[in-house]
Amino acid sequence: MYSSFFFICTTVPFNHHCLYYNHMIDLHTHSYYSDGTLSPTELVFLAESLKMKALAITDHDTTMGLNEAISAAKNKNVNFIPGIELSVIHKPGELHILGLGLKNWEDAPILRKINNNRKSRNKQIIEIMNLNGLGIKYTDLEKLTKGTIGRPHFAEWMLRNGYVNNMNQAFREYLSRGKSFYIPREMVSLEEATDFIHNCRGFALIAHPLNIAVNFNTLLEKIDNWLDIGIDGFEGMYSGAKKNMTKRLLDYGRTKECLITGGSDFHGKNKPQIKPGRTKKMGIISDDFLPDELMHQL
Numbered sequence: 001m002y003s004s005f006f007f008i009c010t011t012v013p014f015n016h017h018c019l020y021y022n023h024m025i026d027l028h029t030h031s032y033y034s035d036g037t038l039s040p041t042e043l044v045f046l047a048e049s050l051k052m053k054a055l056a057i058t059d060h061d062t063t064m065g066l067n068e069a070i071s072a073a074k075n076k077n078v079n080f081i082p083g084i085e086l087s088v089i090h091k092p093g094e095l096h097i098l099g100l101g102l103k104n105w106e107d108a109p110i111l112r113k114i115n116n117n118r119k120s121r122n123k124q125i126i127e128i129m130n131l132n133g134l135g136i137k138y139t140d141l142e143k144l145t146k147g148t149i150g151r152p153h154f155a156e157w158m159l160r161n162g163y164v165n166n167m168n169q170a171f172r173e174y175l176s177r178g179k180s181f182y183i184p185r186e187m188v189s190l191e192e193a194t195d196f197i198h199n200c201r202g203f204a205l206i207a208h209p210l211n212i213a214v215n216f217n218t219l220l221e222k223i224d225n226w227l228d229i230g231i232d233g234f235e236g237m238y239s240g241a242k243k244n245m246t247k248r249l250l251d252y253g254r255t256k257e258c259l260i261t262g263g264s265d266f267h268g269k270n271k272p273q274i275k276p277g278r279t280k281k282m283g284i285i286s287d288d289f290l291p292d293e294l295m296h297q298l
């Protein structure tokens with residue numbers, strides 16, 4: 001039933017009011033300034049071709065792609081929301097924070113600090129790989145991205161040089177925690193990341209919360225606490241999440257005064273299973289997950 005309405009309604013022109021069809025959005029994507037494969041301009045054009053109402057670019061640890069995307073979005077029928085994704089200290093595993101609706105992001109010492117940490121970690125990974133006879137140089141990695149270099153670029157290098165059959169295998173066998181080429185990197189704290197995002201006059205949100213390796217009740221307690229210390233909300237609709245868990249998370253979110261966003265975590269060809277503006281299990285990401293607070297700023 002729903003899918004036939006969807007079909008009918010996608011044929012109406014953009015901005016035309018349609019009772020049954022919410023517009024697609026994507027508030028979590030990566031460009032080639034981190035570990036995506038498309039330029040910011042290409043991402044904006046892709047969003048427009050999909051008739052997206054809003055697109056955010058949220059590259060890891062960098063704002064380098066944002067001005068290009070803003071220019072590309074001028075005269076386009078898509079609202080561009082400047083963003084970033086930061087990894088912060090958390091046990092167990094990693095916690096990712098999205099900054100959305102950034103307004104001033106130039107000259108950020110925290111990003112310089114993060115990228116210095118990355119640089120020394122990248123050099124250590126190169127050393128281990130070379131000790132194992134792989135023959136990799138820093139300049140090889142610089143050719144794979146215009147911005148943040150991270151483990152995905154080591155994975156891509158291994159793929160291009162025939163050491164693995166796909167990026168996932170590179171992570172699984174060599175680059176994940178506990179594997180031979182894994183080096184941890186120094187991360188910033190949740191508070192530092194949140195302060196930075198608020199200083200940029202953006203909103204700070206927990207990215208893909210169900211990926212955090214704790215049980216559901218512990219997760220809700222953690223989110224409660226993060227909201228208390230200044231986090232503005234969480235990503236409620238995203239690519240990898242399961243339907244029943246998403247429902248429980250959204251039910252919880254509705255009891256809180258917080259922002260709930262949606263994004264695919266699109267990385268272009270680096271994660272070909274992820275499609276822009278869509279989840280794997282729940283179809284398109286609709287503008288129900290585009291908070292008014294973000295739209296009002298545009």
Ligand code: AMP
Nearest residue numbers: 035087149150151152167168171172270
């Ligand atoms: P880093 O920040 O350098 O430690 O790299 C972590 C990033 O690698 C994550 O944010 C993901 O975007 C990416 N990543 C993690 N696991 C995989 C995987 N199995 N395949 C491709 N990319 C991955």
Ligand code: FE
Nearest residue numbers: 030035060267
């Ligand atoms: Fe990534």
Ligand code: FE
Nearest residue numbers: 085096207208
């Ligand atoms: Fe992430």
Ligand code: ZN
Nearest residue numbers: 028030085265
């Ligand atoms: Zn991401």
